[in-house]
Amino acid sequence: MPHTKDDLPDALYSAAQVRGLDASLIAAGTSGFELMHRAARATWRALVRHWPAANELTVVAGHGNNAGDGYLVAVLAKRGGWTVRVLAAGDPRQLRGDAASAHAEAVSENVVIEAWSAQSDYRGIVLDALLGTGLAGDVREPYASVIAAINASGLPVVAVDIPSGLCADTGRILGCAVRADLTVTFIGLKLGLFTGDAANVVGERVFNDLHADPRLLEGAPITARRLTAGNLPRLAARRGASHKGQFGHVLLIGGDRGLGGAILLSAQSALRSGAGMVSLATRPEHVPAALARIPEAMALGAASANQLMDLLQKVSVLVVGPGLGQGAWGRSLLSAAANAPLPQVWDADALNLLAEGRVSLPKGCVITPHPGEAARLLGLSTAQVQADRPAAAHALSKKYTAVVVLKGAGSLIACPDGRLAVCHQGHPAMAAAGLGDVLAGLVGALLAQGMDAFDATCLAVWLHANAGERQGKFGRGLAASDLIPAIRQLLEEQAPCLK
Incomplete structure (x- = not known):
């Protein structure tokens, strides 16, 4: 189910812990491709709620599962009557597994897919589906140039799972990062979305658990907890005869x-x-x-x-x-x-x-x-x-x-x-x-x-x-x-x- 703003879970995880939760969902019988579809639908719903008057989408896709989410969002936008283009910063021929299946679905739906170049233009809402949570080390080319172009576009930006270039564990910008207006994240909230440089690049946070069985989360290790009005320690009330x-x-x-x-x-x-x-x-x-x-x-x-x-x-x-x-x-x-x-x-x-x-x-x-x-x-x-x-x-x-x-x-x-x-x-x-x-x-x-x-x-x-x-x-x-x-x-x- 979706959670927005302060209606978010308290538990925060590392990227590795969320990958473990993802693996548990797959082991329990939900295919990875189905989870990818659920993530795409969650992103699409959040995007439409946030920009209800929009009708044009530019998806910027990388080469991993984050790109797969992006291709499937492009499919949903195309079916919704939007004008859609995918700028492929990663070679689609290098996609594997569920991401490759997502690309094939976009091709079958006649989504326009172009190779990214420094001359590419951006229109409407920009969807960041570049790098995801698995990034290790500073952003390299061509992705650094792609991120710079997204930030220079002046257009509204929605990030899939995490703004590309932001470390999911520490909240540190890894060389450069997409500045998102909205970040839609899945399965478990990442600690890096809430501290450090995150405040400059995450925008509004929306969470979706992808219909994960709550029993899979019980007892799972967490990294931290968010402080919220609902979970704060409280002072005891004072009695009438207090001094x-x-x-x-x-x-x-x-x-x-x-x-x-x-x-x-x-x-x-x-x-x-x-x-x-x-x-x-x-x-x-x-x-x-x-x-x-x-x-x-x-x-x-x-x-x-x-x-x-x-x-x-x-x-x-x-x-x-x-x-x-x-x-x-x-x-x-x-x-x-x-x-x-x-x-x-x-x-x-x-x-x-x-x-x-x-x-x-x-x-x-x-x-x-x-x-x-x-x-x-x-x-x-x-x-x-x-x-x-x-x-x-x-x-x-x-x-x-x-x-x-x-x-x-x-x-x-x-x-x-x-x-x-x-x-x-x-x-x-x-x-x-x-x-x-x-x-x-x-x-x-x-x-x-x-x-x-x-x-x-x-x-x-x-x-x-x-x-x-x-x-x-x-x-x-x-x-x-x-x-x-x-x-x-x-x-x-x-x-x-x-x-």
């Missing part, structure tokens, strides 16, 4: 000279996300601003780590790093936090100091690196992290025995036990300073209210991304503090304070 002492005391540490705003954003986020009590330890000169902006928080002007010791005995969760700096003041406060036996969230400069080996991370913490910070923590380049974001998230979680948020398009949450969650919501307007500070405070507040580290982090990342999506609708110029009231509203929608 602040039941919902934790978050201490936020940071705000060196010139960086005071970061810790104030984190503190405000923690307060508005339901922490029972909020304290912050910052440079003494930032205390007046803290009291003016957040009078509900208890502000400590800490000139040295010694002044933290009494407070560390009274709180339940630490958030360390926003605006911390990497000087002597920040290092001393971070060292004190690292020795406290408390749940902790480390962000920003706490992670940079951790990467330098100046301090050890307590076990069971949450760390929230962006790709550059993740690269420093792993001793890699940022490009290497982005080339395989899932692997980087798992490596960080294993190295530091921590729950990890690898931020960015398609944020990943990795747990030391091997679980991986993906949050693909968000908005381009979120490319602004301070949003990570808001996320760190939110994670701290959910930990303080009794959630375990993985659940708290998953819920926080989803709330943060969807708040950004709501506020991003107003356009560029989004300020980090704009997210805080939207997070509060979303949290109440997802987990009402009182039922």
Whole structure:
């Protein structure tokens, strides 16, 4: 059955896992050619729904089963009265098996099939049936030129299964990739459609299970799960006689000279996300601003780590790093936090100091690196992290025995036990300073209210991304503090304070 937009399955698979599911369907009695027909029908239906006034189709076909899907879509379009051409970038004589049968069916239906050339023109809707999920290594010629021509056409594009050139496992563009407006994918959702470069090339996602027997999917290994409104961890409702002492005391540490705003954003986020009590330890000169902006928080002007010791005995969760700096003041406060036996969230400069080996991370913490910070923590380049974001998230979680948020398009949450969650919501307007500070405070507040580290982090990342999506609708110029009231509203929608 078709699924569109957010009505998608939660389970995400690698390309190899989906090939295994495909093989299971065939072994259970559904021929590969029948599955190809089902994929073509699903693509055709999605295409017509998306562009109901269209009547012309250009299919760009490669040389594998992805091309077979394309030839069969061409047949359906021809039968539907559309003007159809197939531009064959791969030699049809090299097609084998089901793809060859699909080509033969297109020939028998008198579909116009032409060899692709640099002079080929594109009309109507363009169907990308070039490369599929089996691509290994960067796109080579002539396919790189074909992809460039598709992207330069300015026409609407629908991709069969995955935009050609996008890695199904990592979401990395392999040299170049088709920029699709619609991607119709089958049997199992691929992780690479939801993280990394995917946001730039996938467009709207439509999924069809090709009538797979649900029993074949039960117990099948998966790579990750999508975070959706329907599967989020939830905070418990509060009883009528609740009091602040039941919902934790978050201490936020940071705000060196010139960086005071970061810790104030984190503190405000923690307060508005339901922490029972909020304290912050910052440079003494930032205390007046803290009291003016957040009078509900208890502000400590800490000139040295010694002044933290009494407070560390009274709180339940630490958030360390926003605006911390990497000087002597920040290092001393971070060292004190690292020795406290408390749940902790480390962000920003706490992670940079951790990467330098100046301090050890307590076990069971949450760390929230962006790709550059993740690269420093792993001793890699940022490009290497982005080339395989899932692997980087798992490596960080294993190295530091921590729950990890690898931020960015398609944020990943990795747990030391091997679980991986993906949050693909968000908005381009979120490319602004301070949003990570808001996320760190939110994670701290959910930990303080009794959630375990993985659940708290998953819920926080989803709330943060969807708040950004709501506020991003107003356009560029989004300020980090704009997210805080939207997070509060979303949290109440997802987990009402009182039922």
